[in-house]
Amino acid sequence: MKAGDELPPLEIPITRTLIVAGAIASRDYQDVHHDPEAARAKGSPDVFMNILTTNGLVGxxxxxxxxPQAVLRKVAIRLGVPNYPGDTMVLTGTVEALEGDLATVRVVGANGLGHHVTGTVTLALGSAG
Incomplete structure (x- = not known):
């Protein structure tokens, strides 16, 4: 592995169940993550994924x-367009740097609207790298 290497993409179907389950699992009870009518009343066409679910999917x-030996050391992500039910998010990554057992990877998660998540993650690779 070296800087510039690309990770294979991962396609994640964005289902209503994934959005609601992720919000419940992360104890984010904001109505826009589970109640379509409330989401529409607040200007969104439907419920949308919360950042904690996105963070977990990036991890x-x-x-x-x-x-399994890799350990996330630093996660710095930023949300862009929402993940709505019925879309697919494709995660891609590029190794930016390798220093000892640490790897820094640039991650992008895109859906039909554009970039849902962008950022960098530093991992300690241990014996896995």
Whole structure:
């Protein structure tokens, strides 16, 4: 592995169940993450994914790739367009730097509206790298 290497993409179908379950699991009871009528009343066409679910999916993407010994050390992500039910988010990653057992990966999650999440994640690879 070296800087510039690309990780294989991961397609994640964005279902209503994923959005609601992620909000419940992260104890985010904001109505826009589980109640379509409330979301519409607040200007959204439907419920949408919360940042904690997105953060978990980014972590899953990287640990699935680097293996069970990989440990997330720093996650710096920013949300863009929402993830709505019925869309698909495609996560991609590019290795930006390798220093000892640390890897920094640039991550992008895109859906039909554009970039849902962008950022960088630093992982300690341990014996997995």
């Amino acid at each position: 899953r993407y990287l640990t699935d790739h680097f293996g």
